Amino acid sequence: MATELTKRTMTLNLTDAEMRVLELLSSQKDLSKTAVIRQALRLYQLLDNRLSKGEKLFFEDTAKGEKAELMLMI
């Protein structure tokens, strides 16, 4: 029912290592490579927005009782 919005095409230059990671994520997540890149962009913008407002990002390992702030230069 939803219709696709207008899309634009670009060429993405990746190193072999970056392409391997993209292919691995695409396979693991059962998503196309384009969908993985879109996900990354959405997440990057969301994190940038929250961090720019002074919020912090933490990773927590409840089993080990460890919590560490992730410092991102974005």
Next chain:
Amino acid sequence: MSARRKCHLRAPGAGDLAEAELVDELSKDDLIRAHLDWAPVRLMALKRLHEAKLPWPEHWHWDWSKKADMLDLLAYRCMGIEQDGRMQGLMMLSTIAAKGRLKAQEGKAVLYIEFLESAPWNLRALVEAPKFLGVGIRLLEAAIALSEEEGFGGRIGLHSLPQSEDFYRKYMTDLGPDSSQSQGLRYFEMSTEQMHNFLEGKKP
């Protein structure tokens, strides 16, 4: 730019189907306009419920104008169903894939529905005779379609307010209260099989 697609709502008063449009990407202005249209109707209905000592819908305080800023981010998208120039229902979606929790689709991408609401004049909890029925169904169909478009296989998930649990339980799997959710709401997910059943069996 948003696209529009025809859909149908049940119009009990008219005894027939009403043609409506699914708007697949709403702007901040659209949300503010919908809020301004809905708020007075909701207030009047709440006043009536209060005087009749009847319970209020749990989401009575939702204010879509306050959710409008979410649309500055690619991570969110809002859809609506419009009929005769008025929004009949709204749905906010997270376009960042959530992880599937059902065993058959564990870890696979799921489109998460943040908020879904019918206009106050369509809610049985607010009015005795809803103007249109089937708004929630149409919005769930739209969420499934977007999930497919995003490459998420039509999988959708959401947390439900207690008053809406019976509705979602008809079409989705109830995975119980979610301790990671701030209100401890129950999490519902639709499997691929449930999606096919839903799409085949729930046309107006």
